[in-house]
Structure formats: structure tokens, C-alpha cells
Amino acid sequence: MRAKKTSPADLTVLERLRTAGLRPTRQRLALAKLLFAQGHRHVTAEGLFNEAKDNRVDVSLATVYNALHDFTEKSLLREISIDSSRSYFDTNVGDHYHFYFEQTGKLQDIPAERIALANLPEAPGGATVARVDVIIRVRD
Amino acid sequence: MRAKKTSPADLTVLERLRTAGLRPTRQRLALAKLLFAQGHRHVTAEGLFNEAKDNRVDVSLATVYNALHDFTEKSLLREISIDSSRSYFDTNVGDHYHFYFEQTGKLQDIPAERIALANLPEAPGGATVARVDVIIRVRD
DNA sequence: CAAGCAGTTTAGAATCGCTCTAATTTTATT
DNA sequence: AATAAAATTAGAGCGATTCTAAACTGCTTG
Missing domain, CATH: 1.10.10.10 (Winged helix-like DNA-binding domain superfamily/Winged helix DNA-binding domain)
Structure with missing residues (x-):
């Protein structure tokens, strides 16, 4: 109700x-x-x-x-x-990445599971990782 | 002169x-x-x-x-x-990625070999991948 | 439930990074 | 040297964003 x-x-x-x-x-x-x-x-x-x-x-x-x-x-x-x-x-504030279409300027989400990011190097000098951005720029 | x-x-x-x-x-x-x-x-x-x-x-x-x-x-x-x-x-125009230090605004290269990017999804709609950017944002 | 105040909103000015314009200078070619 | 094309320049212009400072509003308290 x-x-x-x-x-x-x-x-x-x-x-x-x-x-x-x-x-x-x-x-x-x-x-x-x-x-x-x-x-x-x-x-x-x-x-x-x-x-x-x-x-x-x-x-x-x-x-x-x-x-x-x-x-x-x-x-x-x-x-x-x-x-x-x-x-x-x-x-979408969850863990995910993006396609960026250069001609249209549009973005499209890529779920985190769709990309395997392995061996991420540690942040230098005791810094902590705030975020990892992956942008795949595409064009037709 | x-x-x-x-x-x-x-x-x-x-x-x-x-x-x-x-x-x-x-x-x-x-x-x-x-x-x-x-x-x-x-x-x-x-x-x-x-x-x-x-x-x-x-x-x-x-x-x-x-x-x-x-x-x-x-x-x-x-x-x-x-x-x-x-x-x-x-x-550096070769294949590589970046650390970005949020407080100082400085960048540091990460050699391509240091990150394994697997299962990259295909570009949708027959588009071709122009470039893959990976930025690891860090702070102290 | 009125008062008070910190938190918000606002119009417009200001700023910032960058691009454009149009005149001038340079470079490469004859 | 003459020419044409390309590059440089100062300064105006521009678009996105931030700032300012005055007015307003949601929230807490008496």
C-alpha cells in the first residue's frame, strides 16, 4: 500500500x-x-x-x-x-569502466567484471589508490 | 648577430x-x-x-x-x-598507463607490462578502439 | 511555533584554460 | 630575390566553471 x-x-x-x-x-x-x-x-x-x-x-x-x-x-x-x-x-558509483565514443561524446558503462585488471602496481611512496579509471576510446 | x-x-x-x-x-x-x-x-x-x-x-x-x-x-x-x-x-607516446597524484597534480608513467588488461570487451557497434587509458588516482 | 543561524540559492561578474582572428613574419621553393 | 604557403603573434573572444555577496530556507532550540 x-x-x-x-x-x-x-x-x-x-x-x-x-x-x-x-x-x-x-x-x-x-x-x-x-x-x-x-x-x-x-x-x-x-x-x-x-x-x-x-x-x-x-x-x-x-x-x-x-x-x-x-x-x-x-x-x-x-x-x-x-x-x-x-x-x-x-x-553509477559502483566499480566499472567506460567506453567513450569520440565522435558523439557519449559514454557507455563497462561492468567491472568485463575487464580483468591484474598485477596492478602498488601506489608509490605509501600513497593509497583512490580509484582506477579505465576509458576505452573508440571511433567508427 | x-x-x-x-x-x-x-x-x-x-x-x-x-x-x-x-x-x-x-x-x-x-x-x-x-x-x-x-x-x-x-x-x-x-x-x-x-x-x-x-x-x-x-x-x-x-x-x-x-x-x-x-x-x-x-x-x-x-x-x-x-x-x-x-x-x-x-x-612518452608508447603504450603505457599513469599514476595521478591528486594533491600535487603530477603524473607518473606505468609501463604497459606492469598491468595486465585482459578480456577487453569489443567496441560496440563495429567501432574501433582508438586507445585505452588507465589512470590510477592516488593520494597520500 | 517563532527566532536565529548555518547552510543554500542566486544573478551576474569574474576567471581560467584555451582558441580564434587577422595582420605580420618566416620558411621553402622558384 | 620573388613568391607562395605556413607559422607566429597579440590580443580579442569564448565556453565552461567558479566566485561573490546578498537574499532565502530548512532545521534546531527555547
Whole structure:
């Protein structure tokens, strides 16, 4: 039996923000819904900003940047650098890699199991590995 | 009075430019010498520009960018996207990967043999793999 | 449940890395 | 040397992102 006024999806999103230690403001909730409502996505700040506008969500561009960074800091998103001209944010924060299509600029996830990374060298000088990025750049 | 006598090292660099199909201009020669004189390096445009200034090599920033791109196009350099805020250029164009030190912004090469990349998935839709980038992000 | 305050949002200015423009200079060719 | 093509340059321009500082809002406390 589900409540009718508040959709389960909203509750989930609100929960997620709370759990992450982020105040569930109107703007963050709206953006989080856009980001997490469907399956995994790769978005740019500009792209999310436009999507918000299309959905009559009134947020400033600065807020989109703030939210993306806040979400990333709390591991709700992962930032990916493919191209020095823009940043991508991935809603899939699990262990996985990427195909990058050079002509279209699109990304596609590669599940971690699909690539065997063996013999990873230790980080030099007692440093710890924060993340391993694998990007397979392809073109037609 | 003439600039400087041509040394054997210059000849090598000059050869490299000629072989690549690039006119060995004063600026390209000077930059190539800075880049290729010692072992492998990772530079940013800004960094190379400053290094040039320090060595009394008079080049404009636009020329540094032009040269870096021309060299990259001719496979004398390889461009690496680590960080959406700037591009790095690597004088090592062979097959290899990178450590990236998050606090210092420095890169360190990892020879290809040190990582076993197995089961690489095929590029989807008949695309061909242009390059596989592996970046191990580390912090202290 | 009002007050207060830290945390958020915002518009617009500012910044940063990089590219473009169009005039000038160089290089390679005749 | 004359020519044409290519390269260099200063500075304007640009797109993505960050900053500023004023207004607002969610949360806790009395």
C-alpha cells in the first residue's frame, strides 16, 4: 500500500539526500529526482540544467554545479574526466569502466567484471589508490 | 648577430620535426628541445610556456598551444585528460598507463607490462578502439 | 511555533584554460 | 630575390566553471 501524495521515488530520493548528510532542499530534490529516477546516466552540468528547464524545475546554473559537486563529494555521483572541455557525472558509483565514443561524446558503462585488471602496481611512496579509471576510446 | 650555433642535439630535434613533416621553425625547435632533450615528461601548456620564458625562449602562448597540438597530431606527444581543468602532454607516446597524484597534480608513467588488461570487451557497434587509458588516482 | 543561524540559492561578474582572428613574419621553393 | 604557403603573434573572444555577496530556507532550540 503506497501513499498517493508522495511517490515512493520521492521518498527514496529524500532518504538518499538525508543519508548522505545533504539538506533536502527543493532544488536538490528536483535535481536528484532527474538524476536518479531512471537507470544510470552520464550527464554534464549544462545538460542537467537544460533538462531541469524542460521540466519546469527552476534552478540556477550555479546551483546545478553546486549540487553536482555536493553529490559527488557524498559519493552519490562520480565525476569523469574524458575531455578537457567538459566534465561528466555518472550516477553509477559502483566499480566499472567506460567506453567513450569520440565522435558523439557519449559514454557507455563497462561492468567491472568485463575487464580483468591484474598485477596492478602498488601506489608509490605509501600513497593509497583512490580509484582506477579505465576509458576505452573508440571511433567508427 | 645570429642566434646560436647548431649543436648535435639540435640536429636530432630538427630531424624529428622534419621527419614528422613539421617545419623546423625557431619556436618549434626551441620547444622541442625543452620537451625532448631529457627523459620523458608530462607538461601542461602553461608549464611549457613558463619554462620557455625561464630559458629566454621568446614564444607566445598561442604558439605553445599550436606546437603542442601539432606535435600531438604527428604523434610526437600524447595528450592526457586527467582533470577537466587542464590538459597534460606526455612525451612518452608508447603504450603505457599513469599514476595521478591528486594533491600535487603530477603524473607518473606505468609501463604497459606492469598491468595486465585482459578480456577487453569489443567496441560496440563495429567501432574501433582508438586507445585505452588507465589512470590510477592516488593520494597520500 | 517563532527566532536565529548555518547552510543554500542566486544573478551576474569574474576567471581560467584555451582558441580564434587577422595582420605580420618566416620558411621553402622558384 | 620573388613568391607562395605556413607559422607566429597579440590580443580579442569564448565556453565552461567558479566566485561573490546578498537574499532565502530548512532545521534546531527555547
